[in-house]
Amino acid sequence: MSSVGSAGLSERSAGVGAFTGTAAGTSLAMRAENQITALYRAHALGLTRLAHVMLSDAGAAEDVVQEAFCGLYRNWARLADPAAALPYLRASVLNGCRSAIRRRRLRASKAIHEPAAASAESVALTGEEQRSVLVALRKLPARQREVLVLRFYLHESYDEIARVMGIRPSTVRSTSHRALAALGRMLGEGR
Amino acid sequence: MSSLESLIHSAAEAAAAEIGPADIPPLRLTGADTATPRSRHWWLTPLAAAASVAAVLAGLIFVGHAPVTGHGGAWPGSAALSRAQARLAKQALDSYFPATGAQYTAGLAFLWTRQKILTRDIGPCLATAGFQQPPFSVPKRKFILHSAASSQFPDLAQRLRTGVIAPRSGDITGDYARAIPKAQRGSYASAVRRCLIRDARPIWRLDKVAAPLAAIWLKKVGAIQSSPPVLTMRPGVVNCLEAAGVPARYAKQGGVGGRPLFAGFFAWMSRLDHASSAPGQIAHDQRIWTPVFVTCARPAVATMERLQLTERSAFFRQHARQIRAIRRLVIDLPRHQT
Numbered sequence: 001m002s003s004v005g006s007a008g009l010s011e012r013s014a015g016v017g018a019f020t021g022t023a024a025g026t027s028l029a030m031r032a033e034n035q036i037t038a039l040y041r042a043h044a045l046g047l048t049r050l051a052h053v054m055l056s057d058a059g060a061a062e063d064v065v066q067e068a069f070c071g072l073y074r075n076w077a078r079l080a081d082p083a084a085a086l087p088y089l090r091a092s093v094l095n096g097c098r099s100a101i102r103r104r105r106l107r108a109s110k111a112i113h114e115p116a117a118a119s120a121e122s123v124a125l126t127g128e129e130q131r132s133v134l135v136a137l138r139k140l141p142a143r144q145r146e147v148l149v150l151r152f153y154l155h156e157s158y159d160e161i162a163r164v165m166g167i168r169p170s171t172v173r174s175t176s177h178r179a180l181a182a183l184g185r186m187l188g189e190g191r
Numbered sequence: 192m193s194s195l196e197s198l199i200h201s202a203a204e205a206a207a208a209e210i211g212p213a214d215i216p217p218l219r220l221t222g223a224d225t226a227t228p229r230s231r232h233w234w235l236t237p238l239a240a241a242a243s244v245a246a247v248l249a250g251l252i253f254v255g256h257a258p259v260t261g262h263g264g265a266w267p268g269s270a271a272l273s274r275a276q277a278r279l280a281k282q283a284l285d286s287y288f289p290a291t292g293a294q295y296t297a298g299l300a301f302l303w304t305r306q307k308i309l310t311r312d313i314g315p316c317l318a319t320a321g322f323q324q325p326p327f328s329v330p331k332r333k334f335i336l337h338s339a340a341s342s343q344f345p346d347l348a349q350r351l352r353t354g355v356i357a358p359r360s361g362d363i364t365g366d367y368a369r370a371i372p373k374a375q376r377g378s379y380a381s382a383v384r385r386c387l388i389r390d391a392r393p394i395w396r397l398d399k400v401a402a403p404l405a406a407i408w409l410k411k412v413g414a415i416q417s418s419p420p421v422l423t424m425r426p427g428v429v430n431c432l433e434a435a436g437v438p439a440r441y442a443k444q445g446g447v448g449g450r451p452l453f454a455g456f457f458a459w460m461s462r463l464d465h466a467s468s469a470p471g472q473i474a475h476d477q478r479i480w481t482p483v484f485v486t487c488a489r490p491a492v493a494t495m496e497r498l499q500l501t502e503r504s505a506f507f508r509q510h511a512r513q514i515r516a517i518r519r520l521v522i523d524l525p526r527h528q529t
Contacts, residue, residue: 040218048215049207056206058444059458062216069218133202152196153203184195 032076039085040069047093053149054097056134064096090150090164098142136186143167144179151176214440216462276522279304283397283521284514287405288506290412290499292346292492299335301521306334308524309391316386322379342453343416345492347485355474356460356481397520404513408506415498416452424491425452431487432456452491456484 044065051061071092072085079085137145143165150161151172158176162169279301286298310327317324339346341356350356387395415421432442432455441459444451463476507514 037218044215044218045210045212049210052210053203053206058210058214059461061210062214066216066219129198130202130205133198134206137199137202148199149203152199153207180193180195183199187195187198 032073035082036069036073036076039072039089043086043089044069047089050090050149050154051093051097053134053153054094054138054145055100056138057100060100064093064100067096068092087160087164091166094146094164101142132187133183136183139186140179140182144175144182147172147175148179148183279524280518280521283401283517287401287517288408288503289344290503291496292340292344293348295340295344296335296346296349299338300331302338303329303331303334305394308394309387312391312394313383313386316390317382320378320382320386322382341484342457343412345453345484345488347489347492350481351485354481355477356484393520393524397517397524400513400520401517404510404517408503411502411506412499415502416495418498420498421452421491421495424494428452428487428491429455432459432483435483435487437483452495453484453488456480456487 047065047068048058048061051064052058055061055064068089072079072089075088079088137148140148146165147161150156150164151158156164158169158172161172165172167175282297282301282304284298285294286301289295289298306327310324314324336349336353336355339349341350387398429442433439437455437459441462442455444455444458460476460480463480464473
């Protein structure tokens with residue numbers, strides 16, 4: 001399974017580590033920290049919600065988002081355009097979700113086999129039909145799931161999804177088409 | 192937008208709405224330039240420890256080269272050693288098939304002994320294969336304490352006695368396999384298999400019999416812990432936690448992988464761990480919250496353990512031949528240092 005694209009990173013320096021060591025470096029590091037903190041204030045909620053849609057686990061979603069921001073901090077100096085920060089974060093969050101799902105599957109395959117149970121809170125908050133859509137969504141291959149969530153939850157354009165996922169817009173379109181068909185089949189079977 | 196597309200949107204919106212602005216923790220960038228931040232889920236590590244028997248037996252061998260005396264000796268037939276043999280056999284069965292927290296803890300003594308034997312028997316072979324093992328010199332008590340499984344087999348007496356709920360176990364078990372670079376893990380696994388068959392045949396034979404059965408047992412435990420009689424205890428645990436001061440949104444958390452019983456408590460401990468800045472703070476939080484866990488978990492643990500003990504008796508009857516074989520193989524293990 002490939003990871004999503006680097007979304008705006010250039011190779012011009014070696015990350016935030018390049019800041020440290022001099023007074024100027026320290027000031028740059030502080031500026032980076034401030035900018036990332038501002039980004040966090042603006043986008044942490046949306047990104048955590050995105051991760052939660054993918055993972056159905058609030059704690060894991062928070063971890064994934066924290067790690068994405070730490071990754072951004074480490075790579076801040078390599079970011080060619082600060083405007084690319086959000087696509088970079090989204091890409092990191094999607095990658096983090098994939099890893100979390102992989103780890104969860106690995107754990108589940110090691111002796112602890114349990115039915116996936118929704119929390120009481122989520123049962124109360126989510127209707128039956130919506131729950132079955134989420135369950136079906138999580139059964140899709142990672143790329144299909146990500147395309148559908150980015151397209152129909154975040155309402156991103158095909159071009160933007162392509163940018164975040166590091167694939168061609170035409171691939172996004174065809175993946176979306178296949179994913180909708182697969183989801184429709186799954187939901188049809190479930191009814 | 193088609194109806195399916197709107198359905199995706201509304202389902203995702205509903206799931207997203209479960210996260211509110213108050214759920215977002217402050218950003219932690221300290222140390223982010225050198226390492227990935229510590230996962231807040233280390234509280235759940237003992238959950239994996241519960242499966243550690245199966246994992247260890249499946250080939251995740253952690254060994255060191257602490258000197259062990261009595262190499263290769265057979266068990267002399269004295270009465271004292273018979274008691275030791277019986278104790279080791281009991282610990283082994285508790286290790287493979289724990290039904291209670293106390294049994295899980297007793298089983299860890301066997302795991303420690305097993306590790307010592309492996310250290311002695313396959314360390315040199317692995318070193319020849321290019322995998323020089325770090326010393327395994329973890330004291331038994333420390334090994335047992337740091338491998339506790341409070342999510343799945345909480346040993347409430349041990350928790351009360353020690354005042355800690357789930358000490359971090361990652362750096363104590365001497366899990367050498369985890370430190371091996373990814374590219375070498377295949378050859379390491381092959382070397383372990385080869386050395387195990389060549390130099391630790393009694394353990395290899397024991398693993399072959401016990402590992403599949405242990406995996407079946409752990410599935411049964413999982414089923415019991417997700418069964419209605421156990422899950423009906425959850426509101427009581429949640430109410431008790433809330434009454435003790437755990438915020439509702441943590442106390443009510445369902446946890447990862449459908450193990451909701453104590454998930455709220457561990458979510459809260461993870462949150463405290465996440466928020467703590469000084470090393471002493473974690474120990475302080477544990478001292479405060481461990482008795483809360485013991486009090487709130489006790490009725491549910493009693494129900495869980497009663498069901499698991501009944502199931503274990505039936506399981507032992509059903510697999511009597513294999514259980515006898517496991518006992519025999521443990522008793523035949525070469526003399527070890529304890």
